[in-house]
Amino acid sequence: MFVCAWEHCDGRVAMKGRSTLPEMLESGEPILMPTVKVKIENLNKTIDAQVGEDLRNALIDNKIQIYEGLASLLNCQGKGLCGTCVVDIVEGQGLSDPCAYELFRARTYDKLRTRFMGGQKSEHPRLACMARCYQDTVIRTVPQPITD
Numbered sequence: 328m329f330v331c332a333w334e335h336c337d338g339r340v341a342m343k344g345r346s347t348l349p350e351m352l353e354s355g356e357p358i359l360m361p362t363v364k365v366k367i368e369n370l371n372k373t374i375d376a377q378v379g380e381d382l383r384n385a386l387i388d389n390k391i392q393i394y395e396g397l398a399s400l401l402n403c404q405g406k407g408l409c410g411t412c413v414v415d416i417v418e419g420q421g422l423s424d425p426c427a428y429e430l431f432r433a434r435t436y437d438k439l440r441t442r443f444m445g446g447q448k449s450e451h452p453r454l455a456c457m458a459r460c461y462q463d464t465v466i467r468t469v470p471q472p473i474t475d
């Protein structure tokens with residue numbers, strides 16, 4: 328029997344009733360990746376992301392703006408270096424665990440952004456390019472106007 332290497336998969340999610348991977352490949356049917364829902368709270372929008380896909384790609388594929396100002400041109404293209412793809416995690420533990428480097432980058436950029444560009448401070452900042460989607464999640468894109 329085919330055993331999926333992905334730690335969160337029970338091995339049956341993408342099998343579509345067939346017992347082995349060779350059977351699936353022989354059938355010629357497209358092998359569909361399971362998807363999860365990502366709700367963008369401030370835009371009142373919900374998108375589908377493939378399991379294991381990085382959050383930045385899922386947002387960009389769905390034409391969700393995650394960068395603000397010049398960062399939309401001067402970002403590191405998802406390499407985890409610039410810190411400008413910060414999103415705020417509102418609800419759900421559906422993303423991969425952050426490493427210390429990612430948390431440092433996300434918190435540093437969030438502090439700089441709130442100090443120099445205005446906007447609300449993020450409660451749980453994450454770098455979208457380093458967060459992988461594994462379960463349903465609710466996020467907030469960071470560009471937020473300050474309201475009194």
Ligand code: FES
Binds near residue numbers: 402405406411
């Ligand atoms: S795009 Fe640069 S850190 Fe995510």
